[in-house]
Structure formats: structure tokens, C-alpha cells
Amino acid sequence: MTWPDNSASAAARQQMAAALTDGRLSEWTDAFAAVPRHVFVPRFYQQDATGAWQSLTWDDPGYLAAVYSDEALTTQLDDDGVPTSSSSQPSVMLRMLEALGAEEGHQVLELGTGTGYNTALLSHRVGDKAVTSVDIDYGLVKAAGKHLDTVGLRPTVVCGDGARGWQDRAPYDRIIATVGLHSMPEPLLEQAAPGAVIVVPLGYGIVRVTVTDPGHASGRFLPTPAYFMARRSNGAAPRFHEAAQQQPTDTTVPPADLLGRLKFPASLALPGYVSCSWQDTDGNLESVGLWTPDGSTATAHVSGAVRQCGPQRLWDMVEHMAKSFTGTPELEDFHLAITPTGQVVSYGAAGGPSWALPATP
Ligand SMILES: C[S@@+](CC[C@H](N)C(=O)[O-])C[C@H]1O[C@@H](n2cnc3c(N)ncnc32)[C@H](O)[C@@H]1O
Known part of the structure; x- marks a missing residue:
């Protein structure tokens, strides 16, 4: 009605x-x-x-x-x-x-x-x-x-x-x-x-x-961040159980960075990634999880413990991002160039970080 x-x-x-x-x-x-x-x-x-x-x-x-x-x-x-x-x-x-x-x-x-x-x-x-x-x-x-x-x-x-x-x-x-x-x-x-x-x-x-x-x-890119529903496709589910069984490594990147200042650049480096977070009973962030459509999965705890599994080391990429940007990068400083041979997002002046995007299947 x-x-x-x-x-x-x-x-x-x-x-x-x-x-x-x-x-x-x-x-x-x-x-x-x-x-x-x-x-x-x-x-x-x-x-x-x-x-x-x-x-x-x-x-x-x-x-x-x-x-x-x-x-x-x-x-x-x-x-x-x-x-x-x-x-x-x-x-x-x-x-x-x-x-x-x-x-x-x-x-x-x-x-x-x-x-x-x-x-x-x-x-x-x-x-x-x-x-x-x-x-x-x-x-x-x-x-x-x-x-x-x-x-x-x-x-x-x-x-x-x-x-x-x-x-x-x-x-x-x-x-x-x-x-x-x-x-x-x-x-x-x-x-x-x-x-x-x-x-x-x-x-x-x-x-x-x-x-x-x-x-x-x-x-x-426009200055506006976007959290649109993803185009429907059949991506793999996160493998948190398998990740939990991995030996932890240490990170100095706060997990909150993935939910904040690194959220957008990470989406260029890890196309299709999804993140989630866990809180303690007082509502404080305890850890974040992320996974990509190929099933690669990582978790990072506020203590600095990271666990990863699957074909890609997702948190390694987050650490790489954290080194590339000291603060929160402005969205409008990212530029997309498309040619018949590929699509590249670049940041800032020539010679800055850049990411080749995958072809859309
Ligand atoms: C955020 S909603 C769109 C909102 C819409 N513009 C409105 O004003 O209501 C996203 C839509 O994308 C659709 N969608 C998902 N995958 C799609 C695809 N591969 N091709 C076309 N539409 C798709 C979903 O069914 C959903 O209706």
C-alpha cells in the first residue's frame, strides 16, 4: 500500500x-x-x-x-x-x-x-x-x-x-x-x-x-565519504575461526585507525574489504576484524596482537597504509585515471602513493 x-x-x-x-x-x-x-x-x-x-x-x-x-x-x-x-x-x-x-x-x-x-x-x-x-x-x-x-x-x-x-x-x-x-x-x-x-x-x-x-x-574523489551497499557478488565469508588459531604478531597501528583515518585508503588497496569491530562490556573498542572477497581474514587487538590467514596478509597492507599517511588523508586529494589498459588511483602530487584497481568482473 x-x-x-x-x-x-x-x-x-x-x-x-x-x-x-x-x-x-x-x-x-x-x-x-x-x-x-x-x-x-x-x-x-x-x-x-x-x-x-x-x-x-x-x-x-x-x-x-x-x-x-x-x-x-x-x-x-x-x-x-x-x-x-x-x-x-x-x-x-x-x-x-x-x-x-x-x-x-x-x-x-x-x-x-x-x-x-x-x-x-x-x-x-x-x-x-x-x-x-x-x-x-x-x-x-x-x-x-x-x-x-x-x-x-x-x-x-x-x-x-x-x-x-x-x-x-x-x-x-x-x-x-x-x-x-x-x-x-x-x-x-x-x-x-x-x-x-x-x-x-x-x-x-x-x-x-x-x-x-x-x-x-x-x-x-568528492570530499564526502560513502558507505554504500556493495554491488552484490559472491564473496567468501570471513575466516575468524582459522585466524584465531594463528600465532599472533605485533602491530603498532591502533585498530581504531582502520575504522577511521585509514578506512578509505584501505578500500583502494584491499578492494571489497569489509571490517567489523568488537567492544568490551563498557563499549570500548577491543579489536577489529577485516576480510576480503577471497577469504583473507585478519584481526587486530588493542593490545597490538594481530592474527592473519588466507592468501593475502591484510593487516600488513593496513600497516603499509599507516606509514603512507601521517594523518587523515583528504578524499579530494585522491585522483582516478582510467585508460583502456587500466585504472589507477593516485594520492597527492606526482610520485605519491598509487593503487591499480582490479577490473570489475
Ligand atoms: C543503496 S541502495 C540504492 C538506493 C536507491 N538509489 C534509492 O534511492 O532508493 C543499493 C541498491 O543497489 C542494488 N544492487 C546491488 N547490486 C547491484 C548490481 N550488481 N546491479 C544493480 N543494482 C544492484 C541493490 O539491490 C539496492 O537496491
């Missing part, structure tokens, strides 16, 4: 649109003020103090305030309670849309339809006929189509792996992803018009590149 728009929801979204731009002029304010997010998020899930997921809908206290707040909202869980779709944080969506610079006359491709809310914002700005959106999950594609129809928008919404783009409607002047990638998928470049702008989450950052020649693109 989709809930009707009323004066309360209209007032709430006007307020959110104004708060997002904080008095600054943005070409996206009208879209945020016009598109009713609650139509796209009729239900979302929040974890209670025990970690159990509770669902909230229109009738629940706090629903409307949450939908029109600057919060990412989990909208779908799998059978194990793992989130598989969400409506992204509005302020991050705004920064990405501003970086995209889509306007009337542009053909736009979106990867990760999810609820369809971002698709609606794009359609509001450039016209629904010019927007194509792809999601891997057929159920979501169907639901997003319905939500879009409810607000009178009919962009092309299709089911597929966004990393393949959508050839039928290419070329695109603007391409945006709201699903996390490890590198720029080649089909996106092939389907991009000359001079196209592409904005995608890459590792724990968001990169904006301009296509200069066929197969060539370059650009910088």
Missing part, C-alpha cells in the same frame, strides 16, 4: 529540502521539495537496543520524521537479517547529484534503483523519458516502478547487473551509481557519450570522472 501525500508530509519534505541545502542555492532543491520520499519508503527497518530489526510504517510514531530526516533508511533485509536495499542518506544523494550536474537534455543512467527515490529526483530534473535505472533485484524493480507511477513518473526501470550498464538506451551523458563498486565497470565507459560525467561510490569514497576519449576518463 502506498500512503497518500498530505499537508504533514508536504511540510516535512519542504523542511528537509531547505535543511539539506541550508540556504545555499542548489539546482536540486526543487526536486527534493517536490518528490515525496514516503511514497518510495512506505516501510523501513530500524535496529532496537538488542539489535533486532523493527519495521516502521506510516501509522508508527516517528515514521514521517525519520523519512524526512537526513538518514539512510534500510528498506529490505534478507532471511538472515542482512540489509539488501536502502534509501540512501539524502545529503549524500544531494552531493552526488550536484557533482553529476544532470540537466534537461541529458540521457541519464542510474545503477541501483532501490526504492526509486533517486530515480524520481533525476526524473524530476531531466524528465522521466531521459532516465534509465537498473537494479539487480527484480522485486525492487517492480516496487520502484509502482512508486514512480504513483507520483506520475515513468522512467525506464530494468532488472540487471548495473555493472553491465544498459546498452539499449546508450549513449548516456550522465551515469550515477548508488551501489558500491571496487573499480569503474568498463561497460559504463563504453556506453558513455563523449564528455559524459560519471559519479560512483568507489571503495569508501565517491569519485566523479569525466570521459575524455573513448575508454579514457579521469577525475577526483
